[in-house]
Amino acid sequence: MDVGQYLGIFLDESQEHIQALNDNLLTLEQDPENEDSINEIFRAAHSLKGMAGTMGYKRLQRLTHDTEDVFSAIRGGSMKVTSSLIDILFQALDAIQGYVDTIRDTSDEGENDNESVIAELGKFLNGGGEEGGGAEDSEGAAEGASEKAAAPVSSNSEKALYKKIVLEEAQKDVMKDAVVAEKKVYGFTVYIAESCMLKAARAFLVFKAVEEMGEIIVSNPSSQDIEDEKFDLSFSIFVVTSEPMDKVVAAIKSVSEIEEVAGEEYDETMIDSNGTEADAGEAEAAGEAESAAAPEAESAEVTVAPAAEPKAERRAASSSSSSKKAAPAKKPVASQTIRVDIDKLDVLMNLVSELIIAKNALVSSAAQMSGGSNSESQAITENVEYLESVTTNLHESVMKVRMVPIESALQRFPRMIRDLEKKLGKRMQLTITGEETELDRTVVDQIGDPLMHLLRNSADHGLETPEVRSGRGKPETGSIFLNAYQEGNNVIIEVGDDGNGIDVEAVRQKIIERNFMSEEQAMQMNDKEVIDVLFDPGFSMAKQVTDISGRGVGLDVVKSNIEQLGGDVEVKTKLGEGSTFIVRLPLTLAIIQALMVLVGGEKYAIALGNIQTIEDIPVSEIRLVENKEVIQLRGSVIPIIRLSDMLDAPEVERDTENLIVVVVKKGDSLAGLVVDELMGQQEVVIKSLGKYINTSRIISGATILGDGEVALIIDSNALF
Amino acid sequence: MADELRIIDNDITQYIVVALGNEQYGIDIKYIDNIVRMQRITRVPKSAEYFRGVINLRGEVVPVMSLRVKMGLPEGEITGKSRIIILKVDQSGSIGVLVDEVKKVYNLRADDIEENISHDSKSGVQSFISGVGKVENGLVSLLDLSTIIGEVD
Numbered sequence: 001m002d003v004g005q006y007l008g009i010f011l012d013e014s015q016e017h018i019q020a021l022n023d024n025l026l027t028l029e030q031d032p033e034n035e036d037s038i039n040e041i042f043r044a045a046h047s048l049k050g051m052a053g054t055m056g057y058k059r060l061q062r063l064t065h066d067t068e069d070v071f072s073a074i075r076g077g078s079m080k081v082t083s084s085l086i087d088i089l090f091q092a093l094d095a096i097q098g099y100v101d102t103i104r105d106t107s108d109e110g111e112n113d114n115e116s117v118i119a120e121l122g123k124f125l126n127g128g129g130e131e132g133g134g135a136e137d138s139e140g141a142a143e144g145a146s147e148k149a150a151a152p153v154s155s156n157s158e159k160a161l162y163k164k165i166v167l168e169e170a171q172k173d174v175m176k177d178a179v180v181a182e183k184k185v186y187g188f189t190v191y192i193a194e195s196c197m198l199k200a201a202r203a204f205l206v207f208k209a210v211e212e213m214g215e216i217i218v219s220n221p222s223s224q225d226i227e228d229e230k231f232d233l234s235f236s237i238f239v240v241t242s243e244p245m246d247k248v249v250a251a252i253k254s255v256s257e258i259e260e261v262a263g264e265e266y267d268e269t270m271i272d273s274n275g276t277e278a279d280a281g282e283a284e285a286a287g288e289a290e291s292a293a294a295p296e297a298e299s300a301e302v303t304v305a306p307a308a309e310p311k312a313e314r315r316a317a318s319s320s321s322s323s324k325k326a327a328p329a330k331k332p333v334a335s336q337t338i339r340v341d342i343d344k345l346d347v348l349m350n351l352v353s354e355l356i357i358a359k360n361a362l363v364s365s366a367a368q369m370s371g372g373s374n375s376e377s378q379a380i381t382e383n384v385e386y387l388e389s390v391t392t393n394l395h396e397s398v399m400k401v402r403m404v405p406i407e408s409a410l411q412r413f414p415r416m417i418r419d420l421e422k423k424l425g426k427r428m429q430l431t432i433t434g435e436e437t438e439l440d441r442t443v444v445d446q447i448g449d450p451l452m453h454l455l456r457n458s459a460d461h462g463l464e465t466p467e468v469r470s471g472r473g474k475p476e477t478g479s480i481f482l483n484a485y486q487e488g489n490n491v492i493i494e495v496g497d498d499g500n501g502i503d504v505e506a507v508r509q510k511i512i513e514r515n516f517m518s519e520e521q522a523m524q525m526n527d528k529e530v531i532d533v534l535f536d537p538g539f540s541m542a543k544q545v546t547d548i549s550g551r552g553v554g555l556d557v558v559k560s561n562i563e564q565l566g567g568d569v570e571v572k573t574k575l576g577e578g579s580t581f582i583v584r585l586p587l588t589l590a591i592i593q594a595l596m597v598l599v600g601g602e603k604y605a606i607a608l609g610n611i612q613t614i615e616d617i618p619v620s621e622i623r624l625v626e627n628k629e630v631i632q633l634r635g636s637v638i639p640i641i642r643l644s645d646m647l648d649a650p651e652v653e654r655d656t657e658n659l660i661v662v663v664v665k666k667g668d669s670l671a672g673l674v675v676d677e678l679m680g681q682q683e684v685v686i687k688s689l690g691k692y693i694n695t696s697r698i699i700s701g702a703t704i705l706g707d708g709e710v711a712l713i714i715d716s717n718a719l720f
Numbered sequence: 721m722a723d724e725l726r727i728i729d730n731d732i733t734q735y736i737v738v739a740l741g742n743e744q745y746g747i748d749i750k751y752i753d754n755i756v757r758m759q760r761i762t763r764v765p766k767s768a769e770y771f772r773g774v775i776n777l778r779g780e781v782v783p784v785m786s787l788r789v790k791m792g793l794p795e796g797e798i799t800g801k802s803r804i805i806i807l808k809v810d811q812s813g814s815i816g817v818l819v820d821e822v823k824k825v826y827n828l829r830a831d832d833i834e835e836n837i838s839h840d841s842k843s844g845v846q847s848f849i850s851g852v853g854k855v856e857n858g859l860v861s862l863l864d865l866s867t868i869i870g871e872v873d
Contacts, residue, residue: 354779602763647765689774690813692869693783696766702774702781710762710776
């Protein structure tokens with residue numbers, strides 16, 4: 001069976017299910033009685049198992065099956081959620097993640113049987129009651145039984161096969177309760193087209209579509225057999241829902257390759273009498289034993305899922321993943337969204353970049369010939385202007401396509417904090433806000449590690465032990481937060497804690513102790529400069545040996561990673577109250593609006609987003625403060641930086657009376673860059689200088705101008 | 721077909737011979753992506769002194785180093801014969817090497833290449849040479865590109 005075309009969907013959906021398992025296990029650990037979570041976990045594990053089976057990943061299927069058994073026992077009440085059980089379940093989850101990762105890399109699940117995890121799960125199952133073993137037995141029975149049942153089904157010409165299902169008392173009770181609660185009970189028989197290659201996958205989609213609207217009480221053959229493709233061209237289900245009949249039918253029919261749907265609404269007497277005329281009754285009843293357990297577990301959760309309100313009560317950390325889950329679940333069939341390979345988007349982006357370079361070339365040649373007043377040159381100018389607005393819009397659209405919520409980079413953090421909590425013996429609570437903030441895909445892919453470092457730092461070194469905290473009159477549970485939001489052309493991510501904060505004096509002592517600087521130098525630095533040393537690679541390495549001030553693990557790596565993305569990081573801290581790392585990232589990476597300037601006859605681009613104002617300053621207004629040149633501008637004192645010195649620019653004749661100062665900002669601080677000449681605003685495509693050439697951090701890249709010349713881009717953030 | 725050819729020519733390597741002043745150096749042709757005429761180079765501040773800057777090569781920004789300065793020779797004048805040899809050593813991008821002149825292509829058999837040249841560390845040039853090839857009118861120093869480019873990192 002060729003399942004290659006489903007691989008992408010499989011990977012994406014498994015990832016969602018694994019994330020759901022992670023989130024809900026975390027919730028369960030806090031609140032072991034939380035039925036919503038238990039049900040959701042069961043549902044996710046069940047879906048994972050089904051997909052693994054359909055795709056033919058036997059090892060993954062086995063592991064998820066055992067995991068599901070454990071949840072089944074928990075749901076059935078025969079097993080209690082304990083801390084050690086949660087640990088094992090997390091291990092199983094990691095193993096599942098391992099399979100999915102291997103599948104993503106090789107499209108094969110690999111050779112690892114994860115016997116130890118399975119054995120651990122088995123231990124819990126055997127010690128935790130008969131439920132687990134029982135489920136296995138009934139499944140075996142179901143497989144045998146359904147084959148027997150298959151014969152009468154296929155030979156029967158009547159369409160409404162659901163009438164033949166013998167309902168168990170428990171199932172009847174559920175349906176009757178539903179009728180009393182003014183919900184509707186329907187029986188359906190779904191026929192799949194004979195030409196269908198992947199019956200199990202289609203059936204799975206039907207199940208998914210129906211579960212969106214209600215709850216599947218019974219299916220025949222059992223859901224297990226359907227997953228294993230042990231059914232003919234039809235299967236029957238009983239559904240409890242509050243939706244009208246035709247809507248459910250429409251949903252089923254929306255799955256492609258579904259030929260026909262037969263169904264009717266049931267009332268109480270019909271529920272009671274159903275299946276009495278069936279001859280294959282007993283066999284089918286056995287077949288239902290296993291599947292009955294499954295859909296019931298999905299009950300309450302499924303019906304409320306699309307609303308998503310109950311989930312809002314959950315911890316902030318998991319709120320995003322549930323809202324995300326609700327969104328794709330509404331369209332199980334690819335209709336309004338398509339998944340596109342990121343490489344294709346990169347190609348598109350490159351083409352847009354080329355187009356903009358070509359457009360810039362056209363603009364500059366049009367400007368040259370605009371001297372003539374004849375109508376032809378005027379027409380060209382107009383059309384070039386039109387082209388300019390089209391390419392700008394095109395660029396914006398492509399940029400938007402590449403933007404994804406930062407959420408995917410943050411999903412693993414609640415789990416990580418949970419693990420750290422165990423390891424460090426501290427109590428901590430992670431709050432995440434702004435997961436919906438959008439960033440370029442490339443940035444989102446690469447921001448995870450630096451943020452992880454910062455969070456670990458907060459957990460490990462920022463937060464105090466519970467004893468110390470209660471001694472200081474703080475709540476024993478420390479809070480760690482991660483807030484993301486957009487600010488102008490930047491996205492800001494704040495990571496912080498209410499822990500000890502950075503002990504600046506301890507760092508200063510350390511600097512002297514480590515001979516990183518002379519005592520005199522160290523004493524002269526202000527607090528901000530001392531903290532900046534923490535980001536210095538040389539210092540940080542020394543720190544790891546002793547780690548006394550409690551900060552400094554890999555902060556240099558964090559800084560360099562963020563700078564590679566064109567961003568920067570700063571820290572605010574107050575001793576005893578906590579610290580906050582503020583990460584600032586550019587919204588887009590590839591194309592920016594820039595101001596072109598001349599310095600020493602060379603052209604440079606400065607990102608427009610960083611520019612506050614442009615000023616003409618008479619040389620006489622320059623003052624010296626601590627031997628540094630400053631100017632006064634509307635009440636504030638601004639340091640000025642002569643770019644010609646900074647860039648070792650060739651000497652040219654300059655205006656000695658007045659200076660052109662480009663005032664740039666970074667956060668709250670301003671600086672003035674002295675340039676020789678302004679050339680105007682331009683859209684520039686950022687190109688990397690490549691790995692071979694090392695230059696100052698001031699040069700963040702290069703761009704190609706309209707005439708083919710290369711101009712360098714100045715990163716004004718690096719000047720502060 | 722191409723494979724067969726390679727088997728036959730197993731021990732023959734093609735080198736492009738370039739001139740730096742009076743000396744001749746060979747560059748293994750398999751690393752050469754392109755040879756372009758001298759063009760406008762944008763200086764990159766604060767880069768190593770042997771980097772002339774960056775050029776626009778069909779929309780890509782490519783760094784260019786002066787092979788003369790890299791080899792410890794004085795910087796030469798740009799003439800009509802100056803060429804930039806674009807090298808592609810690995811997947812991570814191109815780099816240009818500025819030479820005084822591109823002479824010709826030589827086919828060198830393994831027998832014609834002497835690899836056991838003494839590594840006299842007194843002259844910096846020596847370490848960039850992987851061997852010496854015999855050609856009809858003398859000897860050619862074969863450049864070890866991985867050290868020339870790799871050292872930049």
